[in-house]
Structures are given as C-alpha cells and as structure tokens.
Amino acid sequence: MTSKNWSGNYEYRATKIESPGSIEELQHVVSASDRIKALGSRHSFNDVADSPATQVSLTRLPAIFEVDADSRTVTVGGGLRFGEFAQRLSDGGWALHNLASLPHISVAGAIATGTHGSGDRNGTLPTAVAALEFVTATGESRRLVRGDTGFDGAVVSLGALGVVTAVSLDIEPTFDVRQDVFENLGWAELREHFDEITSSAYSVSVFTLWGDVGGTTVWLKSRLDGDTTAADRDDLFGAVRQTTELHPLPGGPSANATQQSGVPGPWWDRLAHFRMGFTPSAGEELQTEYLVPREHAVAAIDAMRALGPAMAPYLLISEIRTMRADDLWLSPAYGHDTVGLHFTWTQEEAVFGLLPAIDAALAPFRGRPHWGKVFDIDSSRLDSLYPRLADFRGLAEQMDPSGKFRNAYLDRTIFAG
Numbered sequence: 489m490t491s492k493n494w495s496g497n498y499e500y501r502a503t504k505i506e507s508p509g510s511i512e513e514l515q516h517v518v519s520a521s522d523r524i525k526a527l528g529s530r531h532s533f534n535d536v537a538d539s540p541a542t543q544v545s546l547t548r549l550p551a552i553f554e555v556d557a558d559s560r561t562v563t564v565g566g567g568l569r570f571g572e573f574a575q576r577l578s579d580g581g582w583a584l585h586n587l588a589s590l591p592h593i594s595v596a597g598a599i600a601t602g603t604h605g606s607g608d609r610n611g612t613l614p615t616a617v618a619a620l621e622f623v624t625a626t627g628e629s630r631r632l633v634r635g636d637t638g639f640d641g642a643v644v645s646l647g648a649l650g651v652v653t654a655v656s657l658d659i660e661p662t663f664d665v666r667q668d669v670f671e672n673l674g675w676a677e678l679r680e681h682f683d684e685i686t687s688s689a690y691s692v693s694v695f696t697l698w699g700d701v702g703g704t705t706v707w708l709k710s711r712l713d714g715d716t717t718a719a720d721r722d723d724l725f726g727a728v729r730q731t732t733e734l735h736p737l738p739g740g741p742s743a744n745a746t747q748q749s750g751v752p753g754p755w756w757d758r759l760a761h762f763r764m765g766f767t768p769s770a771g772e773e774l775q776t777e778y779l780v781p782r783e784h785a786v787a788a789i790d791a792m793r794a795l796g797p798a799m800a801p802y803l804l805i806s807e808i809r810t811m812r813a814d815d816l817w818l819s820p821a822y823g824h825d826t827v828g829l830h831f832t833w834t835q836e837e838a839v840f841g842l843l844p845a846i847d848a849a850l851a852p853f854r855g856r857p858h859w860g861k862v863f864d865i866d867s868s869r870l871d872s873l874y875p876r877l878a879d880f881r882g883l884a885e886q887m888d889p890s891g892k893f894r895n896a897y898l899d900r901t902i903f904a905g
C-alpha cells in the first residue's frame with residue numbers, strides 16, 4: 489500500500505489505513521491495534537501523521553455538527569474540514585474567531601499541530617477548543633473540558649494521546665470581513681511601523697520574497713463590526729492599494745483566492761486566503777514556519793532577510809503573521825505573543841539543505857518550528873522552547889502507557905529528551 493500526504497512530498501510508511509464507520513468500530517480498531525495513528529486531511533508536510541503499522545481516518549464516521557447557543561460552542565466531528573461546516577455555521581448566525589490560510593484541513597488535524605491564522609488579538613485555532621472527545625489507547629471514550637486537569641496539554645497533542653472524535657469550538661455571532669491589499673511596502677517602513685501595521689486590521693498578513701526592493705504585500709482583513717479605518721485608507725505606510733484580485737503566490741490564479749478589493753463577505757469566505765473547492769497555495773510544494781516571540785519580530789525579520797539570497801532559488805513566497813499568547817503546552821504561541829515567519833518552497837531536495845541555517849538564525853530568538861511543516865532542529869532544544877514539554881510527556885505516558893500512538897516523528901522530537 490502506498491499513500492502520500494496532500495502535497496505528495498511524503499509517502500506514509502503505514503501498512504494499513506482503517507476507516508471505521510462508527511465510534512464503536514473505531515474503539516474496536518484502536519483497542520485491537522498495537523500501533524495506530526489518526527490521519528486528518530494529510531496537509532502536514534512531514535511524518536507527524538504516519539504510523540509504523542496502522543493509520544485511522546475518520547472520514548466515514550457519521551458527521552457531527554451541533555450548535556449550543558447557550559454555551560456558545562459548536563461541536564463537530566474531528567475529521568470534519570473547516571470548509572465543510574463553516575458556511576452552515578455562518579448561515580445559523582455564528583462564526584469561529586479565525587481560520588488558517590485554507591479551509592481544507594480537518595479540525596482535529598489542525599488543532600493537533602497548533603495551526604494558526606493571523607491577528608494581534610487572535611489566538612491560534614486550538615485556543616477556540618472548549619472540549620475534546622478522545623478514543624484512548626484502551627478503546628474507551630474520554631471527554632476533556634477546558635479547565636480539566638491536563639486539558640491545556642491535550643489540545644495540541646500531535647495525535648499522541650488518542651483519536652479525537654469530536655471537538656467543541658467557541659463561537660461568536662457571525663460577522664463580515666473585507667480584504668484590502670497594499671503592495672510594495674518598504675523594509676524601513678515595516679521595521680519602523682511593525683506594530684502599527686500588524687494592528688491595522690483584525691487579521692494581517694505580510695507576504696514577501698525578502699528581496700531588497702518591492703515585492704512585499706500586505707493583506708488586511710478587517711471586520712465590518714470593528715475598526716475598518718485602515719481598510720479605507722489609500723496607502724499603508726507608502727504601500728499602494730491594489731485594485732485587481734491577487735493570489736498570495738505571485739502570479740498564482742486569483743480565482744483560487746478569497747475575494748479582496750474591499751468587497752465585504754462572510755468571515756468564512758475572507759479569513760482564509762484560499763477558497764474551498766480550489767487548490768490552495770501551489771500544490772506541489774514544501775512549507776516551513778518558525779514562530780518567534782513577538783518582542784523579537786524585527787530582529788528575526790532582519791535575520792531572514794540576510795538569508796534571502798540563499799533562499800531565493802527555492803522560495804515561492806513567505807508570509808509574516810501574528811497571534812496572541814496562549815496557555816496550551818505545545819502551542820507555538822505558548823507563553824508569549826508570537827510572530828510566524830512562514831516559507832512556501834518549491835518541492836526540491838535542496839530545500840532541506842537550507843533548514844539548518846534557518847533554524848540556527850532563529851535559535852537566538854527562541855524560534856519554535858511549526859509541528860506540521862518541514863524543519864531541522866536538534867531535539868534536545870525542544871525542552872527549553874516548550875517549558876511544559878516534560879508535562880506533556882507525562883500526560884502521554886499516562887493516557888497511552890504502551891506507546892500505541894507513538895511514531896518515528898514523536899520518538900525523534902517529543903520523546904527524544
């Protein structure tokens with residue numbers, strides 16, 4: 489059996505994929521397996537979702553979608569993709585606080601790796617999790633609710649604690665968003681006005697190729713029920729308002745991207761960059777991202793600019809985003825407001841040769857690699873980057889004493905210490 493991840497750069501080594509049709513069947517599959525790992529929508533770029541034996545997909549489980557207006561939560565099946573329920577949620581009058589760049593990813597898979605969107609005041613996607621339901625190593629179902637012991641460790645779990653069958657997410661009344669794009673932001677302006685730029689809309693993305701002149705584009709996603717002053721401006725610190733529709737990757741098909749040019753639309757059709765039903769990003773690609781404490785944003789950007797010429801032959805686009813601090817043990821934003829420095833690469837072996845230099849350049853700023861993308865880090869540094877990593881290991885050993893959900897990725901990273 490051969491099966492690959494979404495971008496085709498990684499071939500899973502698992503010898504079997506199970507797709508149970510009911511929770512009872514899933515419980516049986518898990519309890520009967522020696523080694524098993526949940527598989528989401530396969531959008532990670534490394535072996536995080538692989539298993540030495542069996543992968544289990546939730547796509548055949550009955551879909552769960554339950555809104556609870558009193559607790560302001562929606563409970564969805566772990567295997568559901570954001571794009572499969574976001575519009576329905578909105579039609580019912582509700583919204584999630586944020587989305588990643590694409591709605592194609594599964595909820596459980598996204599929260600397992602600490603996936604995030606952007607916005608100075610927006611937490612990562614896992615911060616919206618109010619409760620989780622797992623099938624644990626023994627095949628029993630277990631529910632963890634925000635505030636329970638271990639909950640903060642169990643949300644960003646890398647699939648190491650069990651199979652997440654249902655996730656309750658915080659919701660708020662639905663809102664509309666407009667996207668406005670400004671081109672050719674100068675480096676001096678970005679460095680000098682970094683805080684003003686990232687706070688100038690609800691969600692801000694800075695796209696760049698790290699070159700000396702031009703090519704740096706800012707996407708502002710403004711809530712219509714919030715402050716849209718920035719969206720109404722003609723320029724953004726010298727960057728000029730773009731009037732045609734764009735794709736985040738230079739020259740990419742704008743039809744694949746959510747609408748810009750200041751046209752208002754529902755949150756689910758603006759907060760993501762890419763539209764469901766279309767290929768997001770490039771497709772055949774690699775991705776890397778480092779998350780650095782916000783206080784080091786400008787210094788970390790300078791460090792990446794210095795690597796610009798070395799990265800240029802393989803770089804399709806970079807994106808700079810922000811997120812607020814959280815308390816989730818393995819979250820990229822654990823403990824401090826955070827800036828994400830992201831790289832979309834061509835799918836070439838040479839990219840892996842660049843990864844140690846990126847890691848070394850961001851190490852002084854305590855950069856944390858995105859769990860779902862390609863990176864090269866000395867795992868012995870992870871304990872100092874994640875102060876609760878030892879507690880996470882303890883939680884994993886308690887919930888999965890025989891290491892049923894372990895794989896080569898977890899052995900190499902989390903359990904290497």
Ligand SMILES: Cc1cc2nc3c(=O)[nH]c(=O)nc-3n(C[C@H](O)[C@H](O)[C@H](O)COP(=O)(O)OP(=O)(O)OC[C@H]3O[C@@H](n4cnc5c(N)ncnc54)[C@H](O)[C@@H]3O)c2cc1C
Pocket residue numbers: 494495525526527528529530531532533536537538546566567588589590593594595596597598599600601602603604605646647648650651652653768769770775858860861
């Ligand atoms: C084009 C593209 C754009 C992206 N944009 C962003 C972005 O904007 N922001 C960002 O932060 N990341 C981004 N990513 C990365 C992506 O969000 C993560 O890799 C995410 O984990 C993918 O979710 P998935 O459902 O495909 O999970 P998979 O890759 O299938 O699995 C990831 C992890 O989740 C675990 N898992 C999956 N399902 C379950 C379950 N039911 N129970 C327990 N564990 C489970 C797996 O075991 C594995 O450890 C992007 C990726 C792509 C390909």
